[in-house]
Amino acid sequence: MTDDTALQRVKFYQTGTFTVGNRLLDPENRSVQASMERSNAITSGHRACQGCGEALGARYALDRAMQESNGELIAVNATGCLEVFTTPYPETSWQIPWLHSLFGNAPAVATGVAAALRVKGRDTTRVVAQGGDGGTVDIGFGCLSGMFERNDDVLYFCYDNEAYMNTGVQRSSATPPTARTATTPAVGPEPGNVFGTGKNLPVIAMAHGIPYVATATVADLHDLETKVAKAMSMRGARYIHILVPCPLGWGAASHDTIRLSRLAVKSGLFPLFEAEHGVISAVTKIRQRVPVEDYLRPQNRFAHLFKGDGDPERIAAIQRIADANIAGFGLVDEEAAAQ
Amino acid sequence: MLKQIEGSEAVAEAIALSRPEVVCAYPITPQTHIVEGVGRLVKSGRLENCEYINVESEFAALSVAIGASAAGARAYTATASQGLLFMAEAVYNAAGLGLPIVMTVGNRAIGAPINIWNDHTDSMAMKNAGWIQLHAETNQEAADLHIQAFKLAEALSLPVMVCMDGFILTHAFERVDLPSQDEVDAFLPPYDPVQLLDPADPCSIGAMVGPEAFTEVRYLAHHKQMEALTLIPEIAAEFGERFGRDSGGLVRPYRCEDAETIIVAMGSVNGTVKEVIDAMRDDGVKIGSVSICSFRPFPLIELRDVLEPALRIVCIEKSLAPGLGGVVASNIRMALRSLYRQVYTVIGGLGGRPIMRKSLHRVFELATAEALEDVTFLDLNWDVVNDQLARARETRRSGPIAENILKSLNPGLGR
Numbered sequence: 001m002t003d004d005t006a007l008q009r010v011k012f013y014q015t016g017t018f019t020v021g022n023r024l025l026d027p028e029n030r031s032v033q034a035s036m037e038r039s040n041a042i043t044s045g046h047r048a049c050q051g052c053g054e055a056l057g058a059r060y061a062l063d064r065a066m067q068e069s070n071g072e073l074i075a076v077n078a079t080g081c082l083e084v085f086t087t088p089y090p091e092t093s094w095q096i097p098w099l100h101s102l103f104g105n106a107p108a109v110a111t112g113v114a115a116a117l118r119v120k121g122r123d124t125t126r127v128v129a130q131g132g133d134g135g136t137v138d139i140g141f142g143c144l145s146g147m148f149e150r151n152d153d154v155l156y157f158c159y160d161n162e163a164y165m166n167t168g169v170q171r172s173s174a175t176p177p178t179a180r181t182a183t184t185p186a187v188g189p190e191p192g193n194v195f196g197t198g199k200n201l202p203v204i205a206m207a208h209g210i211p212y213v214a215t216a217t218v219a220d221l222h223d224l225e226t227k228v229a230k231a232m233s234m235r236g237a238r239y240i241h242i243l244v245p246c247p248l249g250w251g252a253a254s255h256d257t258i259r260l261s262r263l264a265v266k267s268g269l270f271p272l273f274e275a276e277h278g279v280i281s282a283v284t285k286i287r288q289r290v291p292v293e294d295y296l297r298p299q300n301r302f303a304h305l306f307k308g309d310g311d312p313e314r315i316a317a318i319q320r321i322a323d324a325n326i327a328g329f330g331l332v333d334e335e336a337a338a339q
Numbered sequence: 340m341l342k343q344i345e346g347s348e349a350v351a352e353a354i355a356l357s358r359p360e361v362v363c364a365y366p367i368t369p370q371t372h373i374v375e376g377v378g379r380l381v382k383s384g385r386l387e388n389c390e391y392i393n394v395e396s397e398f399a400a401l402s403v404a405i406g407a408s409a410a411g412a413r414a415y416t417a418t419a420s421q422g423l424l425f426m427a428e429a430v431y432n433a434a435g436l437g438l439p440i441v442m443t444v445g446n447r448a449i450g451a452p453i454n455i456w457n458d459h460t461d462s463m464a465m466k467n468a469g470w471i472q473l474h475a476e477t478n479q480e481a482a483d484l485h486i487q488a489f490k491l492a493e494a495l496s497l498p499v500m501v502c503m504d505g506f507i508l509t510h511a512f513e514r515v516d517l518p519s520q521d522e523v524d525a526f527l528p529p530y531d532p533v534q535l536l537d538p539a540d541p542c543s544i545g546a547m548v549g550p551e552a553f554t555e556v557r558y559l560a561h562h563k564q565m566e567a568l569t570l571i572p573e574i575a576a577e578f579g580e581r582f583g584r585d586s587g588g589l590v591r592p593y594r595c596e597d598a599e600t601i602i603v604a605m606g607s608v609n610g611t612v613k614e615v616i617d618a619m620r621d622d623g624v625k626i627g628s629v630s631i632c633s634f635r636p637f638p639l640i641e642l643r644d645v646l647e648p649a650l651r652i653v654c655i656e657k658s659l660a661p662g663l664g665g666v667v668a669s670n671i672r673m674a675l676r677s678l679y680r681q682v683y684t685v686i687g688g689l690g691g692r693p694i695m696r697k698s699l700h701r702v703f704e705l706a707t708a709e710a711l712e713d714v715t716f717l718d719l720n721w722d723v724v725n726d727q728l729a730r731a732r733e734t735r736r737s738g739p740i741a742e743n744i745l746k747s748l749n750p751g752l753g754r
Contacts, residue, residue, distance in 0.1 A: 084547055092546055094543045096538060096541050097542060098545075100543075105405075108394065111399075116411055119360045120410075
């Protein structure tokens with residue numbers, strides 16, 4: 001980190017929640033977010049909504065990446081909420097060099113930055129690219145796959161809030177079945193999004209055989225930071241997919257962002273795992289499994305599933321997705337499950 | 340050093356002499372030999388300190404170049420036709436960000452119908468993207484323009500597109516004089532970026548800009564192009580002094596003294612145009628031509644000065660603006676806006692149709708007699724056109740136009 005990098009004094013107004021990290025741990029085990037010295041890649045005062053999961057996820061990820069690179073970090077950003085709410089000049093929130101080009105090309109732009117750093121011999125400077133689920137699983141998918149396939153030295157963060165939130169909550173291919181969005185309205189005989197085959201980008205990333213793939217949420221700060229640190233310790237194409245609830249788009253209370261992240265994991269709908277070179281290397285076990293209803297019910301985007309007599313068939317179909325995840329990734333210990 | 344060399348190979352050599360640090364490659368006919376050539380020079384070690392990246396699309400090719408340029412590397416790529424349109428969003432973005440990328444366009448038609456041969460529809464589609472757009476007349480000029488393009492791009496921090504006619508130039512073997520590395524190094528200093536992604540001095544590039552500032556940013560894009568009107572001739576003059584030949588510049592008049600009719604064209608067709616002019620001059624016709632090298636910025640004043648003495652202007656255009664006519668002619672009329680001059684448009688060479696001396700001679704004669712239509716399609720086969728028009732009148736389901744035309748041309752073949 002250079003002396004020039006602006007440091008912002010961290011206000012610990014969130015003490016008592018799970019979000020800042022545990023300062024009772026030994027210093028080496030503490031999260032970057034728990035440190036008074038943290039770099040604060042994105043300063044406060046940006047224009048994200050209250051309870052924005054993406055703002056949290058991006059700050060957590062990039063602050064840790066900054067620490068791992070001694071502040072020598074360049075970020076490339078796809079068009080989207082994160083780009084919009086952090087940059088209107090002269091109030092840019094970015095304390096690191098930051099480049100936004102287009103919606104669909106962040107992985108390729110990051111490849112270019114990495115190539116320039118390599119040819120210039122700037123080996124200690126690292127590159128991250130980031131986008132929302134629209135920029136990652138849809139419009140930027142081609143460039144992302146190319147970056148993976150070439151194994152370019154880029155760490156890509158997908159902040160997945162499961163729809164195009166920046167344009168007003170339209171369906172993306174990361175939108176879950178039955179969810180209400182502006183383009184999958186909660187009307188008609190089968191309200192909300194269709195049951196497609198799904199587009200599981202962490203698994204698709206794994207299929208490229210890249211050095212590192214991980215999933216994380218904003219609920220478990222230590223887990224997220226550990227994965228970022230691990231990714232930063234490697235070279236080549238790396239991918240971290242972070243679930244970031246969107247209170248506006250999900251129709252959820254802004255104070256429920258962390259709770260919903262945790263419920264997504266505990267229900268089995270969002271498996272936490274790591275993979276190295278195409279092989280799963282670790283999964284986070286679910287200690288206390290919950291039915292998918294617990295996760296769906298607090299979100300207005302699923303309200304039609306519970307209206308009147310409810311929609312038990314489609315809730316069961318969602319439960320089957322969770323069950324398949326739990327079986328496929330081995331998310332529940334058999335012994336624990338037998339108890 | 341004099342070489343008998345393919346145009347694409349000569350450009351690849353000129354690119355290597357310009358020491359790009361990041362080159363993004365994606366194949367598309369007729370540009371492919373250029374990136375192949377640069378690839379060989381990198382792989383063999385002749386072009387050192389260069390990252391050669393095989394990407395998955397033209398959109399990625401220019402996007403990689405954008406990232407590389409913003410991180411301080413001299414970046415180059417090449418494309419054509421559909422590829423240029425596929426990267427269109429990044430074309431505008433590179434210019435908007437003010438990144439001095441150099442890109443070759445091996446000019447080719449745009450489908451449908453799919454066609455791999457030469458015309459100018461691709462680069463014309465990007466004429467207002469904010470790039471400087473230079474058109475090469477010969478392979479020698481194509482090679483020279485690339486060396487000048489890096490200097491120009493980096494002086495202004497603006498991307499430069501060097502256009503060369505697909506196949507006619509890219510695949511033609513001609514004599515090209517390639518300078519030495521020392522000569523190019525003396526002409527083209529290392530890239531010194533005006534904006535840089537640097538952790539020691541962080542800045543945000545590509546931030547959201549609202550109505551309060553957008554007009555000013557756009558004005559400055561125009562202002563830079565206006566500056567290029569001065570810089571392009573200066574760089575061409577310096578190039579001429581150092582390398583001993585004329586290449587580049589804004590416009591190149593040919594036998595325009597006392598000319599009553601002046602032909603305007605871009606690119607390789609100027610060679611044929613000059614031959615026809617020589618023949619007509621021999622017959623006593625007062626005719627000349629002007630080759631436009633810099634299409635963006637468009638040299639309005641220089642063209643007005645050249646064209647003002649003439650009575651009529653004929654624009655030979657390798658692109659068509661359907662519903663309007665000629666793109667170059669529209670721009671020429673802008674240059675002549677305060678004068679009355681007859682400006683004819685001749686659309687020719689579309690999709691690789693050869694532009695023959697005989698055909699040009701005929702339209703130039705019609706022009707000198709002021710008997711030319713405002714918009715003329717050179718060597719248009721009216722028979723097949725009328726067949727198709729009749730077919731469409733008679734039958735609702737008249738079928739796909741392009742396939743019908745081919746059938747008309749080959750009666751008795753196919754079903």
